[in-house]
Amino acid sequence: MARVAVVLMNLGGPDSLEAVRPFLVNLFSDPAIIGLPGPLRWPLARLLAWRRAPVARMIYARLGGQSPLLANTNAQAQALEGVLGSGYRCFVAMRYWHPLSAQTAGEVADWAPDEIVCLPLYPQFSTTTTASSLTSWLFAAKQQGLDCPTRCVRCYPCERGFIEALARLIRPALDIVSNAGQGPRLLLTAHGLPMKIVHSGDPYPSQVEQTAAAVVEVLAKPGLDWRVCYQSRVGPLRWIGPSTDEEIKRAGREGVPLVVAPISFVSEHSETLVELDLDYRDLAEAAGVPAYYRVATVSVEPAFIGALASLVHRALSRASI
16 A cells, blocks of 8 residues: 655744744745845844744733644644545644754655655645745755655635535524624635735735635525635735724724634634734724624634545645656
């Protein structure tokens, strides 16, 4: 039986408050994030990390001093391995903090697979996430001498199991808020992106819109009030909109209760547990939103894990790179 290594890829997060600054240095050093030549990018990355670190430390302090992303991704890897069965082993490679691609590539090499499937945990493709992770992995794999056939899943914005998992989590939230009185507005929120990256041809916002439309179709609630919005804006650049915080303020002005569902994040981390659960909840209360209900991420929902397994199987039927 062929041995297949499935490499789950995600952003990564600091495992201590001391790791916050080097994590940020890694992030800002990525040419997919800051598109300057190395001699200019590297000192700028250190400067930006120094400036951003105090705020980021406060965020992670609210999470007990570390990001939960690795533990949650490991849980997804374990669940996926259980569905895939014998002959498969799932590994985790993070982009900006441990386990980095180089470490994971060494572990994969030690296991000596016959084939590799790269599986980014980003449903919607972006050069800043999926492409960056794949580039990092392919370089690390080459350094390790991993020359077995490799296939990469690039995106899955409308993958059936992913959409069904989102709808299964959103539907009861809509019912809970509706039963309390006025019909809610559904905010389908995704991580934002600077407009200059979108103008360069990045397909991310169009794929976010595809995910949102697919979810609404599966929900099949006639007259549903829903909007797509984008969160996590930082820096002076113009970002895609509308922003999630502005949509929350709008709901307050209009007296509309909210159900907020993350559709680009597939596991819990600082942008769901702090930004959505704490900061935006406080904003909603201050803005006069009658009710605020945050939907969980798809995490290890069986339909989502099944979708990942299906993506792996389909990838194996394609030509390798």
